[in-house]
Amino acid sequence: MKRLFVCLALLWALPALAQSPESENAPLALEADDAAIDARLESLFGEIEGLSGIEVRVQSGVVTLGGEAGAPEAALRAENLARRLEGVVDVTNNVEVSADISERAQPALARLTDFYETAARDWPVWLAALAVFAAFWLLSVVLSRSRFVFDRLTPNPFVADLLRRAIGWALILAGLIAALDLAGAAGMMSAVIGAAGVAGLAIGFALKDTVANYIASTLLTLRRPFEANDIVRIGDQEGTVARLTPRSTILITTDGNHVSVPNGTVIQSVIVNFTRRPQRRFSFEVGIGAADDAGKACRVTRDAIVATQGVIADPAPACIVKAFGNYNLILEASGWVDQRASSFLSVRGLAIAAVRDALLAQGIDLPDPIVQVRQLGEAAPAEAATPRTARTDLQDMAEQQPESEAAEQAAREAEEGENLMKKAAPE
Known part of the structure; x- marks a missing residue:
């Protein structure tokens, strides 16, 4: 019976003994984890080329890397591998990059060797990709030289040339993408497209004025x-x-x-x-004496313009009194020229000369500027000027409407083609 009680007491005390400080194995487990991490990293670095010279030391989950690496990429790769292991708290990278040229060039030589082996193995695929690119390039050259195709698409030579160039470059780009895709170089294709996009943005910002002028030239050829x-x-x-x-x-x-x-x-x-409309209007001013008959002067002026070679009869020439000058009346004379048959500037000059001769022949004064000078002090009284009377034919002048022809031409122009003023105004 006593033995039974002793056994029960021992069984009761076993859990407490297991939880005693002397039986705790946490530090032993931590040391075991550090050793496991160290062994794991040593094994990994020994299997990976370029990492065999890296030394590892682990203390409380903190990994310290030392030694030498052949390239900066190797040291960074070792650090990334160490951080990925479970139980690693932090990584201190003290790896030094070797200054030996042969050792640093070894990774590049390895990559070249791999590329050569891959090219030697896959040369039929690369040859087929080159053939595809050459076919697209030849097609772009043929279309670029076939001007008659694009001339039939649009009568505008500038737009036709623009389409020809755009389609040619689009075919070359499509051929490059197809060739890289066939060769399995999708990553290179993405890099090429990305580099082209970045280069396009940089060039666009640098040459924004040139690009704006080029776009404007396209719009000008379309609007004409x-x-x-x-x-x-x-x-x-x-x-x-x-x-x-x-x-x-x-x-x-x-x-x-x-x-x-x-x-x-x-x-x-x-x-x-000035050339879009064949008929062009010219005008000039004539100064006559303030006491002269403005109606007669206008009739003489119109007759002289009508008789001028190159002036058309329809629309008819016009003459109006424009304003009072400081010493005269200012008339405005106008006429029309058919630019397809006569020189505008030449006809205008002939009309001015003809009007001057006609006015002088009719006794109408073309006064020079007048300046009155008075002397202070005693002077003989000036003789009173003989008053002169003048009569203006207002009815004849009122019947003239110089603006009518321009208004009629504007109305006819508004009826031709698209006119935004014809559309209903938005509510």
């Missing part, structure tokens, strides 16, 4: 606000259009100067095309 040999005014530049380039519009002024206007400026400027 002027043609070659048209006389235009672009901003403050006026001249004859010589040619349109991808960067600028070339004008030749009446002085013979060569003016290059950037297309970006052209597309944003007000363009006045």
